[in-house]
Amino acid sequence: MPDQDTSDIADIEADIHAHLAEIAEIDAVAVRVYQLRVAHPTDLVAQLAERAGLQVAEVARAERHLARLGLLQPSPGGGWVAVNPESAAESLLAPVEQDILERRITMAATREQLHALSGDYLEARGMRSAKGSIEIVKDLGNIRSVIDDLARTCASSIEVLSPGGGQNEEAMRAALPLDLDVLGRGVRLRMLLQHSARGHRATAQYVETIVAAGAEVRCTGVLPSRMLIYDRHCAVLPVDPEHTGVGVALIRDTSVMGFLGRLFAHYWRTAEDFLADPECDEAAPPEEVGGELRGIERDVLLLMAAGKTNEAIALQLGISRRSVSRLVGRLMDRLGATNRFQAGARAARLGWLASVPPA
Incomplete structure (x- = not known):
């Protein structure tokens, strides 16, 4: 199964690269012909060539290339009609996006089948030492108690992935005293939210409060799952990312913790300051x-x-x-x-x- 998935994904990536390679061939002649075809949809090729100062063969070749990219479509009366670039992009990439969608559906079905083995897996893992175990905690009250205990006993760092837009206000009220307590003890708190959370007033106020106390908060476009990492020794992940109240997994396995630490570092490195003004125009030179x-x-x-x-x-x-x-x-x-x-x-x-x- 992994080999087949890798092969399919490689095929999809090859399609994307093929499309980009073709796009990269758009030259000044094609751009000029496209502009003229937008302005003069009824011109014959010869008329367009005269306007552009080009040979008829050059214009015809450019129009064929633009048609392959979906930027020109045949007109019922003959000739070509220019297409909006954004519409052309949708048509050009639609087959690749369909392949990706089908692959995601297959992956979701496979994940559900594998999750059915979680009970047997965790029962077997429970026979190992506590350091390498994965523990499942159910019931919202128990989950909060575990998180409270981890927050109160952590000594160096807490790293948080929090996907979605505005955060749950009740959860933020419950988390704020703990956050201020750990920051007061000198624990480094780093939190990643999504850009859409900036528009949620309560979330923005919560971020301003903890940042003023020393927290570091950044935002990015997409996050894979909710996650809490304490001292790089224990991670809390939802059993079901779509329904976080179902239960959480406490992970202490050294190799898994190493991966989760690198995952957080990747998203953190490419994120930006949550409190930075997204409207500001600080263009790079x-x-x-x-x-x-x-x-x-x-x-x-x-x-x-x-x-x-x-x-x-x-x-x-x-x-x-x-x-x-x-x-x-x-x-x-x-x-x-x-x-x-x-x-x-x-x-x-x-x-x-x-x-x-x-x-």
């Missing part, structure tokens, strides 16, 4: 074009490369369309691109699309 993207710029680029419209990006990240338009423009400037296709191709060559795939 041109000489930093080869540098690694961080935070919301990275998330916008990944969603843009997936063919999402500005409106869809704004909805997923929980920011305004005005902010998305600014960020898209900033990315185009940094990449020296004149259109979204060129931006995607150049970002791929720089390795900016090889981090975390958009959800």
